[in-house]
Amino acid sequence: MKTLQVYFVLLLLATCGLLACKNTDSGTSPAPVIPGVPPVTESADFSVNGSTIVDKTGAEFIAKGINVNGPGWPWTRQTIPDINLIVDTWKFNTIRLNCWVQNPPYNNPNNSDLDAIVKSFTDKKVVVILEDHSFTGTYPNTDQLNTAVSWWTAQALKYKTNAYVWFNLINEPGSSGSGSVPASWLTVHETIIKAIRNAGADNIIVCDEHGYGQANGFAATENSAALTYGEMLTSKYRNLVFSLHLYDLWVYGKSRLDNYVNSVKAKKLALLIGEYGVGSTDVTAEVASSVMQVGIPQKIGRIGWHWAGIDTYKLANTGDGGGFAIDNTTGAKPTNLGFGGNLIWLDNHTQLQGTDVALTPPAVLLSNANFDGGTLVNNSANIAGWVNFGTAQLDNTPTNVKEGNYSVKVKQGAAGGLGQVIYLQPGATYKITAWGKNSQTVSVATIVALKYTTTAGGTETQVGSLNFTEVGFQEKSAIFTLPASITSMFLVIYKSDTASDFWCDDIRITKQ
Known part of the structure; x- marks a missing residue:
């Protein structure tokens, strides 16, 4: 995530009616069998097959989503009243629900009813990715990890029969740096994954990259948690997706992003772009262009930051700047979209190609x-x-x-x-x-x-x-x-x- 001066943005999926395309190479092949783990049943709405997320028909699911306010989140705009704008007007098939589980910095009750938010969106066949923002840029200590395990176990027990609920364990863990990913990334993620699976939940689990989610801009392979520990986890647990966040470390980064995606796919790991800034005048406009230029042909899900428009990253360039501030809510294209908002609108309405002129970022x-x-x-x-x-x-x-x-x-x-x-x-x-x-x-x-x-x-x-x-x-x-x-x-x-x-x-x- 990226504001609250901590960078934010990413994740996942939904509406069966917005399934992006058919994967003829891997979409119909059987899911891998992991020793000691029961096989995926045909009733599963979503599952991970190698580097692809598929629905129960085998069709590939590509998340086109936006981050929204959730329980404990400091921004006050209520999420449920915007559901028709989010789903029907903007055509998002996924929301990433920002939750601040431990020691939230503000006492904001506006989006405290998690069950109501989840039900409202999943009833419309929109994927809801629950994410915990408590440890951005760091890792939990033992007591905090125990609390996190308890919270995620409760969510697993509550939502294990709702495959439209995905679990994004820790937002942007670990500080930025050029070194190797610490073993704490693996320890923390595996501890929570094991608890969720032991609770009987086979929902998709999302694991953010190390270093504020940016993997140090993929300066080196050792900076990536997915490439360091991904295969170790997927050999034990199914339905795992790895998530990359893109902000300032990815400026001039299109070729690096292509290389990163190819490297992750080569290890047969599934990937989402969990956050990317949707600014118009800051460097994330260029990054958003790279997200589309790589994400569209590579069929990588992409989730923008942020619906509320509180910080630098605004979908609209008038009013409050949030997705709700558009000047046309009939479904026709608004006239007050910012650069990032325009890209997302075109992408969601299937009007954006990888070489579209709309992808050219501002000159400065x-x-x-x-x-x-x-x-x-x-x-x-x-x-x-x-x-x-x-x-x-x-x-x-x-x-x-x-x-x-x-x-x-x-x-x-x-x-x-x-x-x-x-x-x-x-x-x-x-x-x-x-x-x-x-x-x-x-x-x-x-x-x-x-x-x-x-x-x-x-x-x-x-x-x-x-x-x-x-x-x-x-x-x-x-x-x-x-x-x-x-x-x-x-x-x-x-x-x-x-x-x-x-x-x-x-x-x-x-x-x-």
Whole structure:
């Protein structure tokens, strides 16, 4: 998941009437026999057959879903009243129900009736994926794991006769990093899986990737929990699906995503894209394009983040931005869809092809370039859309602002700054412009610049450098041309002089 400043989004499936296609290679072959596990019965509505999810007729099921508010979730919009919009208008066949089971951060009762939500959607033949958001970016300790086992066992006993209910055990476990997936991923997942199966539930179980669900952008095979532990689990337990979440680590990542999907399929593991941002002006617009370009031909289920439109990721570009904010609810295409919302609408209404022009992302994707997308909280250090290197904060002092209500101040006392992952079109020419000033003349220029790589993990090249040495606001600009192939792009503001403050405002990047 990705907001609450923890990235979010993914998962699964439903409506038999929206089954995507027939898998003639594996859809009709018998399900694998696992020693000690009873065979799948013909009455099972969904089952996993190798890398494919199928219904009881053998037809392949491709999830086209959206994340929605559930029990314990902090966002207040009620889910059940939107059911007709979600299912009949948008044509989602799956919802991923965000639940905060342990120590929810807010006491929000609006979606506390889990049974009512499940019944409302599964009565319409929509898959409901229950997911526990309690441990995003970490793993439960022993007591927390015991509590999780108890909760999942209760759900297994309650819903084991309803195959439209799937169990997504832990949202985005483990922190990001380039190392191997820890054994705790396997221990935690197998402990809960075993409890669910011992309760007699054969429902599909979904296991999120390690590292906030992003598998470190698949920089290496060892970063993937599915590729590290997937076969070990599927040799013991059936009906398992692995889930990848795609956000900032997957910018310029279409080829990596293709390689990841092929690697997972080669191990005969089933996969969903459990979350992906549906933004219009941030980098997830480019990521959403990759999701469609890979997911459609590869027949991978895909679940967007988020119906509520509370954070950066908005389906509509007016009103509250949620899926309910569309300006036409008759079933005809709305006119106020954002970039991601438009892709999802076309995909759900079977009007999107892998080479469609709608898949071309905007020429410039960056967030909060004028620093007005935030408030003076937490000492102003929580700057929306930016990674703070530890010395930056918002400033609303009028003499330190050039445009809008805020600028960003990089404080004296240490070298530092801030930055963000951005997207610019490879091979294009751009102009970058920004305002900046130092509190005193500096010995080393403070920079606003872009850094890109052309190979995964390769050496960074700096372009568009704006060098600020002056006291008093100066507007500077630079023109640069990008290479035809890019693997990463980062916008950085960095101050080396420890004795000076630096202010920056109104950064603009335009395609020439």
